Amino acid sequence: MESNMWLYIVLPIAGGLILYYVISGLVRVPGTNLQTKFRNLGTLKGRTRSEIEAVVGPPNSVSATADGKTLCQWMATGYHVCLLFQEDVCDGVTHEASV
Numbered sequence: 765m766e767s768n769m770w771l772y773i774v775l776p777i778a779g780g781l782i783l784y785y786v787i788s789g790l791v792r793v794p795g796t797n798l799q800t801k802f803r804n805l806g807t808l809k810g811r812t813r814s815e816i817e818a819v820v821g822p823p824n825s826v827s828a829t830a831d832g833k834t835l836c837q838w839m840a841t842g843y844h845v846c847l848l849f850q851e852d853v854c855d856g857v858t859h860e861a862s863v
Contacts, residue, residue: 792863795842799862802838802845813852 801820802808808816813836817823823836834849835858846859 792842794840795862798838798840799843799845808847808854809856811854813849813854816847816854 798820805811805816805819813834820838824839825835825837827835827837829835829848832850833855834852835846836849837844837846842863844859844861845857848855848858
């Protein structure tokens with residue numbers, strides 16, 4: 765029985781590591797999907813907000829800026845992107861982060 769004692773140590777550690785990598789991969793799926801949708805749009809500058817929303821959905825946050833523009837943010841676990849709009853036309857990406 766003592767010769768199999770290492771199994772009681774190694775198997776839970778190996779199982780825990782496998783479970784950790786599976787769960788951490790699954791948690792990032794929404795962010796990966798959102799990032800892929802933005803990537804598939806190609807160049808964002810010059811596109812209308814409705815064009816972008818038709819592909820990626822509505823933003824999670826909308827803020828007015830001091831210069832009369834609108835900052836829209838899309839966020840999902842592992843991905844965050846901010847676009848600046850003037851009169852509903854995209855001026856470009858102000859921030860993008862992927863974790």
